[in-house]
Amino acid sequence: MYEVVKFAAAPLAHAMCRPHITGATHVPRSGPAILAANHLSVLDSFLLPALLPRHVTFTAKNEYFDGNPVSGFFMRLGGSLPIDRESAHAAQAMLDAAADLLERGELFGIHPEGTRSPDGRLYRGKVGVAWLALRTGAPVLPVALSGTEKVLPLGSKVPRPARIGIAIGAPLRFEGDHTKARDRRRVTDEIMAAIQKLSGQEYVPAYAASVKAANGQS
Structure with a gap:
């Protein structure tokens, strides 16, 4: 199903987004890697798998599946892993599933910020990405x-x-x-610094979810 969706979605994504992609050669042709990306749009978790040559499995919060019919359609077709941000058990189950994917030599995508940026700035990363990198030994591509x-x-x-x-x-x-x-925090901060260097975004040392909650955003 993923290959069918990719075959149909890639031309549409290219036509609609006219993507300018740099550093694609850093994506390994085989073997595991973690793609750690900033998060600006609901469709981020769909566009990257559609535009990169290898199969990429991303996480996506439950609301993306249930709250918006457009994003829910794309997330299901793209094979994203849903995550309940309010449940520690569900979050760990997602990380365990991601570790299994990496140990099978696959690519896994994650947005360390945990939610979309409320204002275009880059926010503090959650430590799940570091847990994965240290647990599996997989390289991280910012x-x-x-x-x-x-x-x-x-x-x-x-x-x-x-x-x-x-x-x-x-x-x-x-x-x-x-x-x-301590190791999870250190590694996460290094990953976020690498993302910030690429994106040029202003960095905010606070969690985006906390800022959204304070401002009444979801």
Whole structure:
């Protein structure tokens, strides 16, 4: 099903988004890797798999599946893993499933911010990405998306044409203990710094979800 969807979606994504992609050669032709990307749009988790040559499985919050018919359609067809952000058990189950994918030599995509940026800035990363990198030993590829928020603006249910950018950085490898909070925080901060260097976004040392909650956003 994924290949069928990709065959149909890739030409549409190219025509609608006119993507400018740099660093695609950093994506390994085989073997595991974690794509850690900033998050500007509901469609980020769909566009990357559609535009990259290898199968990429992304996480996506439950609301993307149930709250918006457009994003839900694309997420299901693209094989994204749903995550309940309010449940620690569900989040760990998702990470365990992602670790299984990586250990099978697949690509896994994650947005360390955990939710879309409320204002285009880059927010503090959650440590799940570091848990995965340290647990599996898979390299992390920092990814900077730009312009995707113009394809499906907040509150819109109909995608619109807009040019996007995708910059993929060189693979990063980390050492440490995935069970130690200090190592998870250190690695996550290094990954976010690499994303920020690619994206040029202003960095905010706070969680995006907390900022959204304070402002009454979802």
